[in-house]
Amino acid sequence: MQTRIAILGYGNIGKAVEQAVLAADDMQLAGIYHHNDNLDAIDADVVALCTPTRQVPDFAEKLLSRGIATVDSFDIHGQIFDLRKRLALVAKEHRAVSVIAAGWDPGSDSVVRALLLALAPKGITYTNFGPGRSMGHTVAAKAIPGVKNALSMTIPLGTGIHRRMVYVELEEGADFATVEKLLLQDDYFAHDETHVVPVPSIDVLNNVAHGVNLVRSGVSGDTHNQRFEFNMEINNPALTGQVLVSCARAAMRMRQEQRYGAFTMIEIPPIYLLSGNEEQLIRTLV
């Protein structure tokens, strides 16, 4: 039984979802739609929302109200719980399933953080990002007057502290010292160690590599100094696209069990993310 999955939004993530769908033996591409298209034209079991994050809530709500499952990688951490609440209502009413915040952070990192909390309930988890491009900081840097193009790299310094390396390509006649001063005052950069580096071209720096180093030292029972670490070095959109497809599969499984609603990845049995025979998966993985 193939799952018919449509893609809404065809940027980096939409293209990565397409590749992950083509690589999956249980998925069939049910169309690629631009975010300005008429949503009523979409005919699919599940839609991967690959639009800018802020458009996700409205699109998801519309599709869920038609009984179509959705997956998204909504990434504004502070608003995820409210999105879950809003989409759960629509999803339950229309017997649909939505898997939200399904990327790598939020997403698979969230699953690792939950697991480590179960393994050592007391202690501190540090999530160290990078080296990799920060979308939010890059956009903020581009908005500085005099900046033609920019790239903000996140460099992990450990214990959740990050350095920002901001590469700027200046507009003709712009003064670097002025740009640097404005940028360092910007709220996005004022709180971290930030270095501004002028470069002749941003284009040649382009690289979608990213990484995470997630560490926890904690207490199991009354035993301290239990140490855990999760690392990854990945192509960012490729991983996000893959997570969306794996979560689309999980959404189908939840619907099959009539567990309607909106779910983050920590609310989903990991085996639901996987293609293949249940017995074989358990025999191989457990």
Added chain:
Amino acid sequence: MQTRIAILGYGNIGKAVEQAVLAADDMQLAGIYHHNDNLDAIDADVVALCTPTRQVPDFAEKLLSRGIATVDSFDIHGQIFDLRKRLALVAKEHRAVSVIAAGWDPGSDSVVRALLLALAPKGITYTNFGPGRSMGHTVAAKAIPGVKNALSMTIPLGTGIHRRMVYVELEEGADFATVEKLLLQDDYFAHDETHVVPVPSIDVLNNVAHGVNLVRSGVSGDTHNQRFEFNMEINNPALTGQVLVSCARAAMRMRQEQRYGAFTMIEIPPIYLLSGNEEQLIRTLV
């Protein structure tokens, strides 16, 4: 609402479960039982089975048939699926829940392996164990004639290959060369690089530290070279005990949802393992 948890078997793991129960705000100790005790005397919501692995199936079956949930860290990988089948029948019949193979491997490592497969469906995962004591190999070494006491350490060499460092305390008058030869011929040791080291006392080497280095390089969509790594360095029984208690909590949650049966950890939503308010957990972890 407190969960009343009993402990069956009071060795290293049973004691660790006790500590994890005492540290949990939602758990109440409902008794500690020896594995020779009459099981009918146990009055609890859930029982942590801390007996030798081979006794787990019968004990679990008896308790489940009384509608009492069970958790175990049954660790014979090749028999887990069959145990799940056997216990699922009894659990469903008596509206009970059993969480099986709930330790760190099988257990939390299984969850990591499942997650990494979802993130990069093609590729190879290597689970490298140690340095740490292997129970099975230690027992095999102790069975060699002339060995008074033994300790077999597992040393990871990468790509799932392990070295065995076997420390032996000889019986009076035993010949080391003979013991070494017999040990190296034993099926437990014949297939790995094995070093036998005579020591005056095993007791002074005793240490329950263990570790894992789990690595995967795989393909997300059509993007190769996605690299993931999970490491831990832990007190072995303390972690196993903690996992059992976290899974006892998950068993209660599954029962509350009337999802009766037997489940491995990859079939359980990670959030079910955790104590605390759902909204706060999602806001903190996702």
